[in-house]
Amino acid sequence: MEKRKFTYFKKEILHNKKAFISLMFLILIVFNSISIGFYDCDPDAINISNMLAKPSMLHWFGTDELGRDYLIRVIYGGRVSLTVGVLAMLTSIIIGTVAGISAGYFGGHIDNFIMRLVDIFSAVPWIIMVTVVSLLIKKGIFSIILVIGMFSWMEIARLVRAETLTLKQRDYIQYADFIGTNPWKIMWSHIIPAVLPTIITAATTAVADAIMTESSMSFLGIGVQAPMASWGSLLQSAQANLDKAFYMAVIPGILIILTICSFNNLGNLIRAFAEPKSRSGESNG
Amino acid sequence: MDKLMEVNNLKTVFKLNRKILTAIQDINFEIYSGEVLGVVGESGSGKSLMMKSIMGILPNNAMIEEGQVLYKGVNILSLEEKEKRKLRGKEISMIFQDPMTALDPLRTVEYHLKEVILRHQGGGKVYSRKKAIEMLKKVGIRNAEERMKQYPHEFSGGMRQRVLIAMALSCEPSLLIADEPVTALDVTTQLQILNLLKELQIEHQMAIILISHDLGVTSDMCTRVIIMYGGRIMEEGTKNQIFFHPKHPYTKALLRSSMDIEKGIGRRLYTIEGYPPSLNEYLQGCPFEKRCRYAFEKCRDKVPKYQYYEDGHRALCHLRGEELDER
Amino acid sequence: MLKYIFKRLLVAIPLIFVITIICFLLIYIAPYDAVDAMVSPKMSKQEIEAKKEQAGLNDPFYVQYGKWFKNLCHGEWGYSLTSGTNIRQDLKIYIPNTIKLVLPSYFTAFFLSIILGLIAGSNYNKQIDRIIDAISSVGIAMPTFWFALMAMYVFGYHLKIFPLMGMHTIGKEKSLIDFIYHFTMPYVVLTIGFLPELVRYVRSSTISEFKEDYVLIQKSFGSSKTKILLNHVSKNVMLPMVTKLGMALPMLVTGAIITETIFAWPGVGTYYMKAIRTLDYPIVMIILVLSGTLVILGNLLADILYCLIDPRIRITE
Numbered sequence: 001m002e003k004r005k006f007t008y009f010k011k012e013i014l015h016n017k018k019a020f021i022s023l024m025f026l027i028l029i030v031f032n033s034i035s036i037g038f039y040d041c042d043p044d045a046i047n048i049s050n051m052l053a054k055p056s057m058l059h060w061f062g063t064d065e066l067g068r069d070y071l072i073r074v075i076y077g078g079r080v081s082l083t084v085g086v087l088a089m090l091t092s093i094i095i096g097t098v099a100g101i102s103a104g105y106f107g108g109h110i111d112n113f114i115m116r117l118v119d120i121f122s123a124v125p126w127i128i129m130v131t132v133v134s135l136l137i138k139k140g141i142f143s144i145i146l147v148i149g150m151f152s153w154m155e156i157a158r159l160v161r162a163e164t165l166t167l168k169q170r171d172y173i174q175y176a177d178f179i180g181t182n183p184w185k186i187m188w189s190h191i192i193p194a195v196l197p198t199i200i201t202a203a204t205t206a207v208a209d210a211i212m213t214e215s216s217m218s219f220l221g222i223g224v225q226a227p228m229a230s231w232g233s234l235l236q237s238a239q240a241n242l243d244k245a246f247y248m249a250v251i252p253g254i255l256i257i258l259t260i261c262s263f264n265n266l267g268n269l270i271r272a273f274a275e276p277k278s279r280s281g282e283s284n285g
Numbered sequence: 286m287d288k289l290m291e292v293n294n295l296k297t298v299f300k301l302n303r304k305i306l307t308a309i310q311d312i313n314f315e316i317y318s319g320e321v322l323g324v325v326g327e328s329g330s331g332k333s334l335m336m337k338s339i340m341g342i343l344p345n346n347a348m349i350e351e352g353q354v355l356y357k358g359v360n361i362l363s364l365e366e367k368e369k370r371k372l373r374g375k376e377i378s379m380i381f382q383d384p385m386t387a388l389d390p391l392r393t394v395e396y397h398l399k400e401v402i403l404r405h406q407g408g409g410k411v412y413s414r415k416k417a418i419e420m421l422k423k424v425g426i427r428n429a430e431e432r433m434k435q436y437p438h439e440f441s442g443g444m445r446q447r448v449l450i451a452m453a454l455s456c457e458p459s460l461l462i463a464d465e466p467v468t469a470l471d472v473t474t475q476l477q478i479l480n481l482l483k484e485l486q487i488e489h490q491m492a493i494i495l496i497s498h499d500l501g502v503t504s505d506m507c508t509r510v511i512i513m514y515g516g517r518i519m520e521e522g523t524k525n526q527i528f529f530h531p532k533h534p535y536t537k538a539l540l541r542s543s544m545d546i547e548k549g550i551g552r553r554l555y556t557i558e559g560y561p562p563s564l565n566e567y568l569q570g571c572p573f574e575k576r577c578r579y580a581f582e583k584c585r586d587k588v589p590k591y592q593y594y595e596d597g598h599r600a601l602c603h604l605r606g607e608e609l610d611e612r
Numbered sequence: 613m614l615k616y617i618f619k620r621l622l623v624a625i626p627l628i629f630v631i632t633i634i635c636f637l638l639i640y641i642a643p644y645d646a647v648d649a650m651v652s653p654k655m656s657k658q659e660i661e662a663k664k665e666q667a668g669l670n671d672p673f674y675v676q677y678g679k680w681f682k683n684l685c686h687g688e689w690g691y692s693l694t695s696g697t698n699i700r701q702d703l704k705i706y707i708p709n710t711i712k713l714v715l716p717s718y719f720t721a722f723f724l725s726i727i728l729g730l731i732a733g734s735n736y737n738k739q740i741d742r743i744i745d746a747i748s749s750v751g752i753a754m755p756t757f758w759f760a761l762m763a764m765y766v767f768g769y770h771l772k773i774f775p776l777m778g779m780h781t782i783g784k785e786k787s788l789i790d791f792i793y794h795f796t797m798p799y800v801v802l803t804i805g806f807l808p809e810l811v812r813y814v815r816s817s818t819i820s821e822f823k824e825d826y827v828l829i830q831k832s833f834g835s836s837k838t839k840i841l842l843n844h845v846s847k848n849v850m851l852p853m854v855t856k857l858g859m860a861l862p863m864l865v866t867g868a869i870i871t872e873t874i875f876a877w878p879g880v881g882t883y884y885m886k887a888i889r890t891l892d893y894p895i896v897m898i899i900l901v902l903s904g905t906l907v908i909l910g911n912l913l914a915d916i917l918y919c920l921i922d923p924r925i926r927i928t929e
Contacts, residue, residue, distance in 0.1 A: 123631055124904045125866045131888050132638060132900055212755060216870060219757050220885065232755075239761060239874070243769040253758035260753035342831045374833035381832075386825035389844045390924060391851065400843070401833050436923045452833065 091149025100160025515572025729814020858914025
């Protein structure tokens with residue numbers, strides 16, 4: 001059954017213009033991020049004689065306040081933003097899935113405890129949580145990934161828990177439990193594959209959210225640190241030079257928008273496949 | 286009795302995933318004022334869709350491909366939407382299967398009734414309120430004045446259906462379409478509601494199209510019956526003709542499967558094996574062919590023409606009724 | 613119904629407690645010494661130790677927490693490490709400034725989102741819906757601070773219509789017009805920041821609502837789509853929106869941190885970010901507790917409002 005869904009999915013992506021463009025854009029960005037490593041260009045190559053140059057044939061995106069080629073800075077920045085996005089997503093997905101399945105499957109005290117944790121973590125606005133934690137731990141790329149992951153697992157946990165609760169009632173799960181199968185094995189072999197569509201949908205949204213969060217954090221100065229740059233930190237430096245080098249602010253912002261939009265579009269498409277479609281019209285007798 | 290409504294060659298299609306699927310076709314029937322016409326069929330036979338096509342309240346992905354509906358001589362399918370709306374609730378009213386979700390949970394029953402009354406009759410606050418109370422009393426809701434102020438969730442299923450009937454009848458329609466009005470109710474309430482409908486029908490002299498899959502309900506109230514299957518009319522006739530002299534294999538099978546209970550304990554219940562065709566299946570021949578015990582090659586390849594019998598009795602089959610009895 | 617509210621309060625209060633404990637814990641383990649606020653570099657080690665003992669900094673955790681919590685409830689919120697000002701007095705000035713900015717923005721966005729969302733949802737898949745949906749999708753993907761930069765450049769630098777910083781021009785604090793000049797850009801930026809998500813929510817709510825059975829029933833009684841929208845669907849859509857309002861309570865304090873920082877608007881956001889940058893822990897701690905409490909109270913408020921408005925809950929006794 002999965003193979004048939006997959007073929008439908010591939011067909012739908014090709015027909016659905018929005019999803020197709022999104023997918024192509026993301027492939028382009030990822031390709032650029034990876035392939036730039038093979039080129040001999042240094043994103044930190046300072047050239048004071050050419051500061052804040054407007055975009056030209058030589059420098060397609062112009063140069064920044066230290067004369068560094070902006071195109072290269074932006075591509076490297078994209079690499080960082082995407083990496084943080086994906087890794088932070090993985091962190092939150094793993095935490096969220098483990099929490100959700102445990103809460104849903106075991107129920108009782110474990111469920112209560114985990115749900116209280118969800119409430120507590122959800123109780124403080126993310127920006128406060130994130131800024132406070134950044135005070136306590138060393139700044140850097142891994143810190144951000146951890147921080148973002150630690151404060152975005154709650155929604156996934158809720159979703160997974162709800163799915164698990166429904167699945168627990170299914171006959172094949174109850175039977176497996178009845179014949180004494182190890183609960184971990186049940187969770188790994190039966191429940192996780194069944195909640196996988198939900199997780200995948202949540203994952204695309206999680207990447208989009210993580211990229212937004214990272215950009216905001218870097219913009220505020222508590223994200224990636226110089227000389228490493230992400231789109232968010234590029235925007236921070238752009239702010240100081242706003243009147244002289246407007247392009248510095250425009251470009252990373254547009255890329256953030258396009259990337260997040262693309263992930264969201266793909267996420268919507270996946271969600272349409274993950275959720276069972278209600279049959280329109282026929283069901284009215 | 287004069288002809289109230291005439292449906293000619295009605296065909297409604299669905300657009301699903303870029304494909305066009307036929308839901309109902311070759312629908313022809315008439316209904317006269319004051320009579321009760323039963324429409325019987327399984328889920329998916331197209332009976333509800335047929336009524337929605339007549340009323341013009343099809344879902345967005347469905348449309349009428351051909352046909353006309355002459356109501357009091359006027360083809361209502363070709364009217365402007367504004368004109369159609371004037372008919373709905375006033376000339377032709379409809380009540381639906383599920384009363385639990387049919388009312389806006391945030392509006393009182395009074396609001397629901399007054400809204401319909403004001404729209405089609407005007408008259409202002411005082412008149413509409415009086416009329417609303419009158420209608421509620423008529424459908425058997427005691428303490429109408431107090432209960433009016435309550436919200437739908439404070440009414441039971443049966444009571445909600447009564448409210449809906451009150452709304453439907455408030456503007457004295459000439460035709461009431463009742464789409465499985467008692468299916469979702471428990472048996473005692475079913476009887477009450479059916480009796481109510483009977484009384485009101487006599488009092489208002491209105492025509493009713495009663496859709497049901499329950500032969501008992503149909504035989505109780507209807508004078509004429511249409512049997513539907515796979516989007517087509519399989520058989521049409523008076524109550525006597527259909528129940529005592531069925532000419533179509535499907536009708537025969539339906540009757541057999543509902544009468545067995547009286548024949549005694551120890552015998553297997555008769556069921557019609559198989560499933561109704563889904564919209565996706567494109568059928569060249571008779572839709573009932575796969576489940577028909579009399580089917581032969583022609584049935585799969587060609588759609589049958591109607592066989593005619595006495596007094597307007599007809600059946601869609603390649604075989605005549607007498608031939609069926611022989612087999 | 614009162615019972616329901618009481619039950620919810622019973623759940624909320626321990627949660628607030630836990631938040632305060634966590635806040636205190638976080639700052640307790642933070643790499644800073646509270647005694648630094650009270651000593652000067654010239655003091656000897658003994659004097660510093662004595663100060664520590666006097667200030668109760670050597671007491672066990674729960675004692676320190678207890679004292680701090682008691683002070684918290686009495687309104688003694690401590691002093692800033694960098695400026696020595698009373699935090700409570702500071703907030704008395706800054707919070708109203710933030711509210712002046714956030715309240716109008718949120719209400720504008722709320723109001724607009726209802727209109728746009730209802731229009732989009734009731735015209736599902738038609739042109740106007742596609743446009744509104746596309747714009748709100750882009751809006752959700754757009755960082756508010758980026759939009760702020762764009763607006764600053766166009767209206768501040770380029771066209772020079774609006775001032776870029778602060779809430780008033782010095783000397784013109786009483787002038788309403790001056791305030792409006794300063795207010796406009798952050799207000800627009802903030803509204804645009806709140807808008808897309810709200811629109812999307814209203815739109816999807818409207819689309820689901822139109823699939824309900826009662827809509828078909830209304831159609832069968834001759835109601836037009838517009839009438840159905842205005843008389844029935846809109847009410848059903850706006851009901852759950854009330855919860856959104858409740859949850860916007862914390863926004864009044866922390867909803868505009870980034871925007872305030874960009875425009876140097878003298879509100880809680882700027883105050884807080886400065887505290888973060890200068891490691892001013894007492895301030896951070898208070899804002900932490902404040903925001904957590906407001907979130908919990910906001911949820912509670914949302915629940916109560918819902919209880920009051922939904923006839924299905926209100927009437928079932």
